[in-house]
Amino acid sequence: MKNLRQIGKSALLGVAVLIALVIYAYGFKVTKVNLDETRSPRRQEQLVRILRALARPDLVTYDQEEYVVNAPVHVPCPAGGYEAPAPNTDEPYMIVTPACVEPGGTVVVKGFNFNPGTTGPLSFIPPSEVSLRMGNIQVGADGTFEIEAKVPKRESDENQYVRAITRKQVGGPKISQTAVDTWDKIVETVFLALLATTIGLLFAVPLSFFAARNLMKDVNSPLTVVALNLLAIPIGLYLGGRLAGWIGGLSQGIDSIVIMLLTVILGPVIAYFGLRWALPQEELTTPTLQTRVIRILGLAAVVFVAIFSLYMLSALAMRIGDALEIALGAAGFLGTFLADLGDILGMALAVITAFVGAGVLSGLAGRLGKFLVRGVQARTAKIVMIALAIISGAAIFILIMMGINWLYQFNKPELIYYWPGVLGALGGLFLGVRMKPRDPFPIGMVIYNLARTIFNALRSIEALIMVIVFVVWVGIGPFAGVLALSLHTVAALAKLYSEQVESILVGPLEAVTATGANRLQTIIYAVIPQIIPPYISFTMYRWDINVRMSTIIGFAGGGGIGFLLIQNINLLNYRAASAQMLAIALVVASMDYLSSALRERTV
Amino acid sequence: MLKVSKLKKVYDGGVQALENVSFEVPKGQFLAVIGLSGSGKSTLLRCINRLIEPTEGKIIFDGEDVTAASEDELRHIRRKIGMVFQHFNLVQRSSVLTNVLAGRLGYVNPVWSLFNRFPASDLEKAMRELDRVGIADKAKYRADELSGGQQQRVGIARAMMQEPHLVLADEPVASLDPVLAHSIMQYLEKINKEDGVTVLCSLHFLDLVHRYADRVIALNQGQLVFDGLPQEINDEKFKEIYGRDAERVG
Numbered sequence: 001m002k003n004l005r006q007i008g009k010s011a012l013l014g015v016a017v018l019i020a021l022v023i024y025a026y027g028f029k030v031t032k033v034n035l036d037e038t039r040s041p042r043r044q045e046q047l048v049r050i051l052r053a054l055a056r057p058d059l060v061t062y063d064q065e066e067y068v069v070n071a072p073v074h075v076p077c078p079a080g081g082y083e084a085p086a087p088n089t090d091e092p093y094m095i096v097t098p099a100c101v102e103p104g105g106t107v108v109v110k111g112f113n114f115n116p117g118t119t120g121p122l123s124f125i126p127p128s129e130v131s132l133r134m135g136n137i138q139v140g141a142d143g144t145f146e147i148e149a150k151v152p153k154r155e156s157d158e159n160q161y162v163r164a165i166t167r168k169q170v171g172g173p174k175i176s177q178t179a180v181d182t183w184d185k186i187v188e189t190v191f192l193a194l195l196a197t198t199i200g201l202l203f204a205v206p207l208s209f210f211a212a213r214n215l216m217k218d219v220n221s222p223l224t225v226v227a228l229n230l231l232a233i234p235i236g237l238y239l240g241g242r243l244a245g246w247i248g249g250l251s252q253g254i255d256s257i258v259i260m261l262l263t264v265i266l267g268p269v270i271a272y273f274g275l276r277w278a279l280p281q282e283e284l285t286t287p288t289l290q291t292r293v294i295r296i297l298g299l300a301a302v303v304f305v306a307i308f309s310l311y312m313l314s315a316l317a318m319r320i321g322d323a324l325e326i327a328l329g330a331a332g333f334l335g336t337f338l339a340d341l342g343d344i345l346g347m348a349l350a351v352i353t354a355f356v357g358a359g360v361l362s363g364l365a366g367r368l369g370k371f372l373v374r375g376v377q378a379r380t381a382k383i384v385m386i387a388l389a390i391i392s393g394a395a396i397f398i399l400i401m402m403g404i405n406w407l408y409q410f411n412k413p414e415l416i417y418y419w420p421g422v423l424g425a426l427g428g429l430f431l432g433v434r435m436k437p438r439d440p441f442p443i444g445m446v447i448y449n450l451a452r453t454i455f456n457a458l459r460s461i462e463a464l465i466m467v468i469v470f471v472v473w474v475g476i477g478p479f480a481g482v483l484a485l486s487l488h489t490v491a492a493l494a495k496l497y498s499e500q501v502e503s504i505l506v507g508p509l510e511a512v513t514a515t516g517a518n519r520l521q522t523i524i525y526a527v528i529p530q531i532i533p534p535y536i537s538f539t540m541y542r543w544d545i546n547v548r549m550s551t552i553i554g555f556a557g558g559g560g561i562g563f564l565l566i567q568n569i570n571l572l573n574y575r576a577a578s579a580q581m582l583a584i585a586l587v588v589a590s591m592d593y594l595s596s597a598l599r600e601r602t603v
Numbered sequence: 604m605l606k607v608s609k610l611k612k613v614y615d616g617g618v619q620a621l622e623n624v625s626f627e628v629p630k631g632q633f634l635a636v637i638g639l640s641g642s643g644k645s646t647l648l649r650c651i652n653r654l655i656e657p658t659e660g661k662i663i664f665d666g667e668d669v670t671a672a673s674e675d676e677l678r679h680i681r682r683k684i685g686m687v688f689q690h691f692n693l694v695q696r697s698s699v700l701t702n703v704l705a706g707r708l709g710y711v712n713p714v715w716s717l718f719n720r721f722p723a724s725d726l727e728k729a730m731r732e733l734d735r736v737g738i739a740d741k742a743k744y745r746a747d748e749l750s751g752g753q754q755q756r757v758g759i760a761r762a763m764m765q766e767p768h769l770v771l772a773d774e775p776v777a778s779l780d781p782v783l784a785h786s787i788m789q790y791l792e793k794i795n796k797e798d799g800v801t802v803l804c805s806l807h808f809l810d811l812v813h814r815y816a817d818r819v820i821a822l823n824q825g826q827l828v829f830d831g832l833p834q835e836i837n838d839e840k841f842k843e844i845y846g847r848d849a850e851r852v853g
Contacts, residue, residue: 374673516765530696
């Protein structure tokens with residue numbers, strides 16, 4: 001019995017080994033494993049050639065002196081035969097035997113007095129002076145060479161020549177053009193990675209909180225409030241955008257630098273004191289309605305002044321930047337940078353104002369929602385909730401469908417408005433009927449899952465592929481690479497960051513919550529101090545990754561050293577490619593060292 | 604000033620932490636909560652300021668219904684309830700002063716606090732509170748540079764920044780050695796006697812209960828099994844609270 005079981009076990013093992021063999025055999029087949037190729041002399045020769053080229057990166061060159069030596073030859077032999085004139089034996093010279101030959105015939109070329117160890121091409125020069133390659137010469141240590149070569153089928157009555165060109169290095173080594181180009185591009189690469197990491201960081205930090213489960217799971221509000229917010233936020237975004245456009249238009253009307261400067265200096269002062277007045281630092285009693293209204297008006301004025309002076313700052317930066325660009329000469333890029341910063345500020349302002357608008361309307365919606373949940377009778381609250389759920393459900397489905405239509409252009413109203421509207425309304429109705437007005441709707445988890453999904457989708461698309469889209473948008477070059485890497489970095493960092501947020505200690509969170517702090521305060525005081533070291537560490541790590549990614553992002557047109565590398569590989573210019581590979585290896589290794597040293601210091 | 608009635612808490616996994624717990628605390632009392640680990644002491648304390656959401660029951664604090672409060676109302680209630688934790692729960696990488704100032708977060712304007720700006724009066728008060736617990740000289744240190752006893756004193760200072768009417772102390776001395784335990788308990792006693800702050804403190808050691816508490820309540824498996832004076836805990840009561848096999852130590 002025991003024996004039988006052991007036999008069974010052995011048989012099973014045997015079958016497993018067999019299956020494994022079959023699997024690997026299939027693997028060999030699909031990956032086209034070909035050992036004959038590895039042994040073929042032709043392939044081996046090529047391998048040696050490329051390895052030797054790679055081992056000699058094209059970093060230095062020497063100035064070269066060219067020696068041209070001609071020897072006459074007659075093709076075909078003239079009637080009386082041909083005797084070459086005696087060469088000047090003080091200089092390098094060649095003797096062709098025989099001195100006349102039939103087209104396609106073979107001659108032996110002997111060279112004397114050449115520079116020992118030099119190499120060069122041996123060509124046939126017909127009267128048309130084109131150069132027909134006959135072979136390569138290799139001068140020996142005694143300054144001679146001998147080569148047997150075929151003469152091309154070029155007949156002529158005149159003298160034709162065999163020409164040898166040898167080159168000799170003169171002077172010291174010089175940095176080659178390839179090395180200069182490589183240096184330019186590797187600098188581009190490092191800065192490409194730096195910019196992408198910075199932009200990614202700026203977006204990933206705030207976004208990471210939305211993808212942190214421990215922060216989002218307690219975020220919930222009654223369905224009424226959620227529905228009102230769903231309606232209020234898009235309207236707020238729109239109104240905020242309009243406001244930004246209006247203020248931006250106002251600021252464009254101003255052309256005087258003096259007024260710009262005054263606004264930029266006075267604006268923040270006014271805004272600061274306005275804020276100090278409208279937002280008292282500490283308040284023990286609830287203010288009256290009247291003071292509140294006055295404060296809100298004050299705040300609105302402050303927001304207006306702030307946006308206006310920021311637009312002025314943007315215009316000022318662009319104006320001064322443009323002037324500096326011309327005035328500074330070689331350092332003109334500083335001016336360009338200032339102008340670009342102004343431009344970015346202008347664009348960011350529109351987005352920020354839109355968000356402010358959304359925030360204000362969302363706040364109002366929250367107030368109204370709380371009143372509709374708690375301040376009215378239970379029956380009214382329920383009816384209001386169902387109505388709002390239906391409207392917002394329909395609105396959100398229609399908005400989504402409009403987005404999809406923008407991509408696919410099917411332009412059928414029943415597909416964009418009616419069906420999604422009905423479906424959304426039904427969904428809202430279902431939720432509204434099922435929930436009680438005060439029940440918490442887990443909006444936090446909805447946002448969490450949405451954020452996670454988007455990050456995962458973005459992260460799964462390689463930056464190398466994303467760059468294709470950006471190349472179409474902004475053209476081939478490093479800027480496209482910056483944008484693609486930034487987008488990828490946002491997704492990757494947001495995920496890494498959010499996992500750090502999830503692993504913080506809950507104790508301090510609990511303690512700060514217990515003091516009566518609101519959610520934002522809790523994040524600032526209990527979460528952020530805990531996540532700074534891992535955030536720094538991950539950002540460094542990401543920069544490291546971005547440097548590596550940016551070395552190849554040029555393959556798809558994203559600029560940086562990869563652009564040069566793929567060019568040289570395609571041109572079979574392996575010595576230049578080798579120089580670029582060497583540069584990549586050096587940069588990646590030193591980044592690795594630098595980032596680990598910095599991480600050690602900060603964490 | 605605090606009235607807990609028929610409090611019940613069932614955790615998501617079905618674990619019943621509190622069952623029908625009712626008691627009342629008059630103003631200025633030092634009330635000790637005793638019981639085995641897992642008997643529901645921490646849950647009880649956290650239900651009072653709703654760090655943990657009670658399943659059923661009612662909590663009235665200073666005449667306000669805590670259990671029915673909206674989010675905004677809850678924050679106004681919380682700022683009147685200071686809390687001290689077993690593991691101190693300081694933000695390790697922040698300075699002692701910032702940790703203490705965090706006690707004012709319920710009062711200050713959120714916008715300003717985001718930029719770490721507190722009114723001058725709060726800064727003065729923070730230094731006063733630190734001085735009171737004897738570590739004013741450590742204000743600029745990082746919290747994790749302090750010893751355990753010092754960290755707990757920061758915790759007390761943070762709670763006192765709230766000008767609380769009630770302090771919930773969740774085993775404040777359980778992770779400290781006995782000498783330090785007494786010094787921390789003396790600070791709690793001081794705020795109870797000098798400032799008239801009501802203290803609700805869960806404790807492990809009965810000698811601490813005898814020394815500091817005005818009154819004791821005991822929990823066993825989520826149920827209130829004793830409510831009376833510390834002296835009333837005789838051997839029989841002790842076994843009722845801690846189980847048949849328990850032995851008195853200390």
